[in-house]
Amino acid sequence: MRALIETIPRVIGLDEKVVEDLVAKRRLKLARTPDPKYGDYGVALHVVLHMVKAPRQEWDKLLSRIANEIMGSSRAKECFIYRIDYSNGYLNFYIDYRKLSRIIFKKIIDEALFDEIRSYGRGEKILVEHTSANPIHPLHIGSGRNAVIGNTFARILRRLGFSVREHFYVDDMGRQVAVMVYGYTKVKEKGIEPPPKIKPDHWIGAIYALTNIFVSIKNMHHEQEKIAGEIRTLIEHLKEEAFGKRGDGYLLAVTRIAESQLSLKHDPGAVLEMIVSALKKQEGKKPTGIRREAESLLLRYRDIRNKLAELYECAEDLRTVFPRLYDVLSQSIDEPEVFEEKVSELMKLYEEEDPRITRLFREAIDLVLRGFDSTLRRIGIVFDSYDWESDPEIKKLTREIIEASLRTRYGGSEGQAVIVDLGKAYEEDDYIRSIFGAEKPERVVLRRSDGTTLYVSRDIAYTIYKYRVTGAKKVYNVIATEQNLEQKQVRSVLYLLGYKDYADNTIHLAYEMVHLKGYRMRGRYGRYISMDELIERYRKLMLDQYMESHKKLGVEEAESILDKAEKLAVANTRYLLLSIEPLKVLTFDPGKLAEHTEGSWIQYTYARLLSILRKAYGEDIDRPDDVRREVTRDYDGIDIDAIGLTREEEEIIEKLMGYKDVLVTAYEEMKPNKVAEYAYELSSVLNLFYEKIPVIKERIENKKKFRLVLIYCAAKILGDAMYVMGIPVLPRI
RNA sequence: GGGCCCGUAGCCUAGCCAGGAUAGGGCGCCGGCCUUCUAAGCCGGAGACCCGGGGUUCGAAUCCCCGCGGGCCCGCCA
Numbered sequence: 012m013r014a015l016i017e018t019i020p021r022v023i024g025l026d027e028k029v030v031e032d033l034v035a036k037r038r039l040k041l042a043r044t045p046d047p048k049y050g051d052y053g054v055a056l057h058v059v060l061h062m063v064k065a066p067r068q069e070w071d072k073l074l075s076r077i078a079n080e081i082m083g084s085s086r087a088k089e090c091f092i093y094r095i096d097y098s099n100g101y102l103n104f105y106i107d108y109r110k111l112s113r114i115i116f117k118k119i120i121d122e123a124l125f126d127e128i129r130s131y132g133r134g135e136k137i138l139v140e141h142t143s144a145n146p147i148h149p150l151h152i153g154s155g156r157n158a159v160i161g162n163t164f165a166r167i168l169r170r171l172g173f174s175v176r177e178h179f180y181v182d183d184m185g186r187q188v189a190v191m192v193y194g195y196t197k198v199k200e201k202g203i204e205p206p207p208k209i210k211p212d213h214w215i216g217a218i219y220a221l222t223n224i225f226v227s228i229k230n231m232h233h234e235q236e237k238i239a240g241e242i243r244t245l246i247e248h249l250k251e252e253a254f255g256k257r258g259d260g261y262l263l264a265v266t267r268i269a270e271s272q273l274s275l276k277h278d279p280g281a282v283l284e285m286i287v288s289a290l291k292k293q294e295g296k297k298p299t300g301i302r303r304e305a306e307s308l309l310l311r312y313r314d315i316r317n318k319l320a321e322l323y324e325c326a327e328d329l330r331t332v333f334p335r336l337y338d339v340l341s342q343s344i345d346e347p348e349v350f351e352e353k354v355s356e357l358m359k360l361y362e363e364e365d366p367r368i369t370r371l372f373r374e375a376i377d378l379v380l381r382g383f384d385s386t387l388r389r390i391g392i393v394f395d396s397y398d399w400e401s402d403p404e405i406k407k408l409t410r411e412i413i414e415a416s417l418r419t420r421y422g423g424s425e426g427q428a429v430i431v432d433l434g435k436a437y438e439e440d441d442y443i444r445s446i447f448g449a450e451k452p453e454r455v456v457l458r459r460s461d462g463t464t465l466y467v468s469r470d471i472a473y474t475i476y477k478y479r480v481t482g483a484k485k486v487y488n489v490i491a492t493e494q495n496l497e498q499k500q501v502r503s504v505l506y507l508l509g510y511k512d513y514a515d516n517t518i519h520l521a522y523e524m525v526h527l528k529g530y531r532m533r534g535r536y537g538r539y540i541s542m543d544e545l546i547e548r549y550r551k552l553m554l555d556q557y558m559e560s561h562k563k564l565g566v567e568e569a570e571s572i573l574d575k576a577e578k579l580a581v582a583n584t585r586y587l588l589l590s591i592e593p594l595k596v597l598t599f600d601p602g603k604l605a606e607h608t609e610g611s612w613i614q615y616t617y618a619r620l621l622s623i624l625r626k627a628y629g630e631d632i633d634r635p636d637d638v639r640r641e642v643t644r645d646y647d648g649i650d651i652d653a654i655g656l657t658r659e660e661e662e663i664i665e666k667l668m669g670y671k672d673v674l675v676t677a678y679e680e681m682k683p684n685k686v687a688e689y690a691y692e693l694s695s696v697l698n699l700f701y702e703k704i705p706v707i708k709e710r711i712e713n714k715k716k717f718r719l720v721l722i723y724c725a726a727k728i729l730g731d732a733m734y735v736m737g738i739p740v741l742p743r744i
Numbered sequence: 745g746g747g748c749c750c751g752u753a754g755c756c757u758a759g760c761c762a763g764g765a766u767a768g769g770g771c772g773c774c775g776g777c778c779u780u781c782u783a784a785g786c787c788g789g790a791g792a793c794c795c796g797g798g799g800u801u802c803g804a805a806u807c808c809c810c811g812c813g814g815g816c817c818c819g820c821c822a
């Protein structure tokens with residue numbers, strides 16, 4: 012690049028500053044060429060050519076002079092350029108990958124590359140909060156996406172030499188947990204204990220869902236009764252009208268039939284429909300008030316019917332799996348008003364730390380957390396800390412920040428309620444404006460009129476807690492995009508409270524939801540695909556794939572194949588949830604699992620590399636490190652100038668050199684999926700190499716050594732990328 | 745109503761912020777390759793007016809404006 016800056020102005024007569032400026036603005040930049048026939052890297056010089064109004068016929072002449080000048084300078088050698096081409100205004104460079112390979116191989120063999128990568132973060136303390144699923148049902152693929160993105164991001168940071176802690180925020184003070192505990196109490200009262208062979212989070216999840224379902228069903232029934240009453244009133248009105256100002260015998264007759272039908276076992280919806288269609292006949296196109304009323308009633312009625320149908324379907328699904336829970340809960344759930352009261356009571360008692368209720372909450376939540384932990388361990392995720400929302404420290408901080416907010420410029424109270432006027436702050440404060448952008452905030456309530464706290468206020472306190480307890484310099488919150496606003500509120504209030512530093516360094520790593528093809532995931536009704544189910548499905552798929560190629564499986568092998576299937580399944584699960592850019596909605600079709608096996612494909616590529624190393628150095632090799640000494644020796648013995656590289660080899664070298672940048676970009680852009688993409692591409696070029704280029708059978712010893720070193724280096728990097736993604740490394744498949 | 749995000753073949757996705765050569769991959773579909781380092785692989789083929797319309801530019805999937813479609817958020821819920 013420097014050579015260009017020096018050469019171009021001289022050759023085509025531009026000020027050096029102008030060219031330098033273009034480079035700084037990235038108007039002039041070096042990029043890979045679309046095709047090897049144009050060399051390896053190219054730069055488009057159209058901008059400068061147009062600047063000096065060079066006629067097209069002269070382009071080649073000018074470019075050739077630039078090329079010659081650069082080749083003549085010492086720069087070319089330093090950049091491993093052995094040839095420069097030009098065409099259509101592009102200047103194309105040919106790189107001598109043999110020289111490059113020596114450098115990158117050396118760095119990988121003596122581990123200098125990894126030290127270099129590790130030096131990036133300088134041990135700075137970073138806290139990553141992720142997963143933080145409500146402890147009311149098992150982790151589903153939505154919370155799983157959070158876990159995988161969060162954990163991978165943390166692993167990337169660790170690789171880059173940051174000192175990272177992963178925290179899980181146990182949201183135990185919310186209403187949903189109280190609902191779960193309510194149901195749990197009902198089940199417990201009947202003497203039912205968690206069955207030992209059922210995963211506890213799945214069991215609690217069923218309780219939570221059934222509780223919600225039965226309450227909702229009761230609510231819907233009340234609503235239906237209300238509508239039935241309204242239909243009767245409507246008929247009355249209609250009758251009066253038919254008698255009175257309309258004097259309409261037909262309408263009168265219809266109302267009589269309607270009344271009669273309602274007294275029978277007859278669907279009120281059908282009756283409504285009859286009335287609406289009768290009214291339509293009478294009026295033609297223009298609806299009257301009464302018809303509009305009937306129509307809106309009909310819509311409401313249909314809406315409720317659909318919802319009820321869905322609820323019953325969800326209930327039935329659960330009934331087939333948990334018949335006992337279904338029976339108990341279907342009978343013991345209170346009427347909605349009583350239910351609401353009891354749930355509020357539970358919340359209040361838990362916030363007040365009533366010992367009996369606290370024990371009950373902890374007991375139920377622990378069951379779920381135990382389930383979380385086993386799922387998460389399965390996919391290689393272990394938290395450094397579980398922070399409870401109900402932690403006395405956080406509660407105390409919550410009270411303090413509420414008091415402190417009253418003393419800020421925009422804080423105020425209405426009775427016991429405490430409110431921060433972010434709308435006003437937005438008008439007057441640049442910093443607040445910079446947080447919200449075009450989205451003008453409104454007020455945020457930190458304490459209710461009844462004196463209880465809210466999620467946001469506790470979250471603000473928790474954020475301060477994170478910095479204080481861990482000494483973190485930066486905090487990443489891996490949270491769904493639906494919480495965008497809340498995260499901005501948290502930062503704003505922190506700033507207004509004087510914690511500008513915290514506000515600056517609290518970063519929302521936002522990701523989009525996971526949708527299911529065909530239906531909506533509903534945690535509260537038990538409609539979700541859990542992570543455990545996803546992994547199990549993959550495990551079966553992997554087993555099937557094995558059987559397809561091997562046909563037979565001996566009893567003594569079954570155990571080890573199962574173990575492999577598990578690791579392959581974990582790889583596919585993690586890859587699936589990681590590979591899609593966080594800000595894109597992931598629509599998941601459980602029927603198409605077999606199409607998403609990139610994770611295990613990468614593992615396979617890795618196993619092939621090790622297989623080559625085994626053939627070369629000995630059958631007992633399980634990791635590249637086992638042959639480090641031999642590879643070092645081979646590396647020293649290569650006569651690099653005697654080798655002509657194949658395109659495949661060049662591509663691999665190119666990729667290996669890009670590893671560090673990928674990690675850094677993934678960190679800076681908060682796109683851990685970049686690592687997945689990289690591992691996939693590296694695997695892809697490695698598979699091409701594997702198919703086309705012999706290693707063990709290579710006759711020329713020099714070439715063979717070179718390729719073995721290449722394989723070793725590729726295995727090191729691919730293995731490292733896999734580790735970063737939490738994909739288990741299998742030496743043999 | 746306001747705001748944020750997304751829109752690339754039948755489906756999924758890279759490239760977009762920092763504009764450059766024929767828009768990369770994958771799944772699925774069609775056709776090939778197992779006496780040669782693991783065929784969970786590879787090769788070939790068909791399949792894209794880069795949501796639409798304007799603009800800026802020598803050059804636009806990429807930048808700007810106006811639309812359209814989808815998701816999410818706007819609670820004294822969490």
